[in-house]
Amino acid sequence: MNIQFPPRLSGMLPITALLAATALLAGCFGDEGSWRGKDISGLMPELAFELTDTSGNTLTANETDGEIRMLFFGFTSCPDVCPATLQKLSRAVREMPGELQDDTRIVFVSVDPQRDTPERIASYVDFFSERAIGLTGEEKALRQLSKRYRTTFGYDDPDAEGNYNVSHSGAVYVFDREGAARLLFRPDLSVEDIRTDLVALAQESRT
Amino acid sequence: MSVADYLIPYDFSPVTILGFMLVLGLYGYGLLNMPGENRPGSGRILVFVVGVMMCYAVMQTRFDYYSQYMFFVHRGQHLILHHLGPILIALSNPLPVMRFLYSRISPGIRQSLRPLGWIYRFLQHPAIASFLFVGLIYFWLWPPIHFDAMLSRDLYWIMNWSMLLDGLLFWWLIFDPRSPVSSDALGYGKRILLLALVAIPQMILGATIVFSRGMVYDVYEVCGRAWPMPPETDQLLGGLLTWIPPAMMSILGILIILRRAMREDGKLAPYSEPLKATHS
Numbered sequence: 001m002n003i004q005f006p007p008r009l010s011g012m013l014p015i016t017a018l019l020a021a022t023a024l025l026a027g028c029f030g031d032e033g034s035w036r037g038k039d040i041s042g043l044m045p046e047l048a049f050e051l052t053d054t055s056g057n058t059l060t061a062n063e064t065d066g067e068i069r070m071l072f073f074g075f076t077s078c079p080d081v082c083p084a085t086l087q088k089l090s091r092a093v094r095e096m097p098g099e100l101q102d103d104t105r106i107v108f109v110s111v112d113p114q115r116d117t118p119e120r121i122a123s124y125v126d127f128f129s130e131r132a133i134g135l136t137g138e139e140k141a142l143r144q145l146s147k148r149y150r151t152t153f154g155y156d157d158p159d160a161e162g163n164y165n166v167s168h169s170g171a172v173y174v175f176d177r178e179g180a181a182r183l184l185f186r187p188d189l190s191v192e193d194i195r196t197d198l199v200a201l202a203q204e205s206r207t
Numbered sequence: 208m209s210v211a212d213y214l215i216p217y218d219f220s221p222v223t224i225l226g227f228m229l230v231l232g233l234y235g236y237g238l239l240n241m242p243g244e245n246r247p248g249s250g251r252i253l254v255f256v257v258g259v260m261m262c263y264a265v266m267q268t269r270f271d272y273y274s275q276y277m278f279f280v281h282r283g284q285h286l287i288l289h290h291l292g293p294i295l296i297a298l299s300n301p302l303p304v305m306r307f308l309y310s311r312i313s314p315g316i317r318q319s320l321r322p323l324g325w326i327y328r329f330l331q332h333p334a335i336a337s338f339l340f341v342g343l344i345y346f347w348l349w350p351p352i353h354f355d356a357m358l359s360r361d362l363y364w365i366m367n368w369s370m371l372l373d374g375l376l377f378w379w380l381i382f383d384p385r386s387p388v389s390s391d392a393l394g395y396g397k398r399i400l401l402l403a404l405v406a407i408p409q410m411i412l413g414a415t416i417v418f419s420r421g422m423v424y425d426v427y428e429v430c431g432r433a434w435p436m437p438p439e440t441d442q443l444l445g446g447l448l449t450w451i452p453p454a455m456m457s458i459l460g461i462l463i464i465l466r467r468a469m470r471e472d473g474k475l476a477p478y479s480e481p482l483k484a485t486h487s
Contacts, residue, residue, distance in 0.1 A: 150360065
């Protein structure tokens with residue numbers, strides 16, 4: 001076990017290893033690209049879901065192909081994160097050049113199917129943007145979808161009035177026209193940054 | 208949720224299950240077929256199996272779900288994969304079983320396994336081993352890397368497996384049952400030194416996380432928590448788990464090595480025999 005390196009060489013080894021590791025780390029951080037959001041190309045699987053839309057029909061991911069899709073998990077009774085995020089997304093879309101706006105789609109997935117009926121989701125998303133659609137499904141399908149994107153949700157115990165909080169992802173997952181995972185918008189990203197990324201993404205693949 | 212739901216894997220990984228089955232299967236095969244005088248006693252077998260099953264449990268049960276969505280549970284998972292599980296496995300001293308299994312391998316295959324031996328010896332150089340041990344903790348907890356590892360399923364598995372394998376290597380180096388006097392195992396002084404050395408950066412890292420005002424690991428914020436828990440609490444608990452138990456395990460390790468060294472004191476006189484030989 002105790003390999004006998006010559007004393008000088010064995011002193012050099014850790015230093016060499018350290019240098020190699022530093023170089024390796026530098027390589028990891030070197031190429032961040034020009035995106036404002038977080039580049040998740042290759043980290044996550046392509047967009048796939050089969051959920052119920054606001055008119056009660058089943059909608060699958062590939063029916064929305066051809067658009068830049070912004071997937072967001074939430075619930076309509078959400079006090080802060082969901083309205084703030086939806087407002088940011090819809091403002092960013094509105095501020096895009098007119099012809100590109102129609103290439104975007106905000107996909108709001110409610111993870112609170114018990115309280116969020118399709119009608120309730122419809123009036124909620126329509127309030128924010130005409131480019132937004134609302135989806136939900138059985139808890140199992142929602143669990144599957146959230147697991148696919150390495151996220152989860154959980155329910156607090158209801159209070160006396162039956163209201164409860166839902167913990168969910170605050171991130172927006174952005175998919176390109178083909179459905180490949182491209183970007184992740186953290187909750188603190190500004191409208192301007194979101195708009196810039198969406199325009200770049202829409203233009204790169206515009207045919 | 209029923210008990211079965213807690214026991215089935217959250218993220219089913221055939222390679223992981225196969226790996227654990229292989230380890231337990233080979234260990235069991237060795238136990239049954241090896242000569243009785245070398246066979247470990249029931250206590251040691253129990254410690255080995257508990258160590259292996261702990262690592263399995265944090266990777267392939269509901270525990271894994273909580274590890275993915277709570278920072279402090281994730282720290283607990285790595286505490287088991289990188290410390291507790293490998294410590295138990297190394298302390299159970301499976302060396303006789305491994306020797307027996309090795310003796311069953313045909314010479315041709317043994318020859319082809321030699322490069323593995325070289326890699327092993329390189330990784331077990333004390334400087335490399337301690338650098339890897341601390342380096343891996345820092346690498347996976349580097350915020351941008353940690354973020355990617357929690358987002359990508361592949362990276363997540365690489366992270367957990369690398370922690371487990373490195374934990375096994377490091378603690379085997381420390382708790383090598385062979386005496387450094389009669390074999391080429393690492394000297395007790397060096398083992399104690401390594402344990403003290405690796406404790407310090409872990410304490411610094413843990414304390415840094417505990418005393419951070421802002422969110423260091425926002426991936427749990429971004430990806431949702433398993434249950435609504437204040438992010439500061441999650442981070443605080445995670446930091447404490449990075450700080451205190453690893454430091455305690457280093458101290459416990461030092462005590463175990465000291466006890467071994469003291470037992471061997473006076474029993475073997477390493478220099479007397481060669482001296483006698485030259486004088487005669």
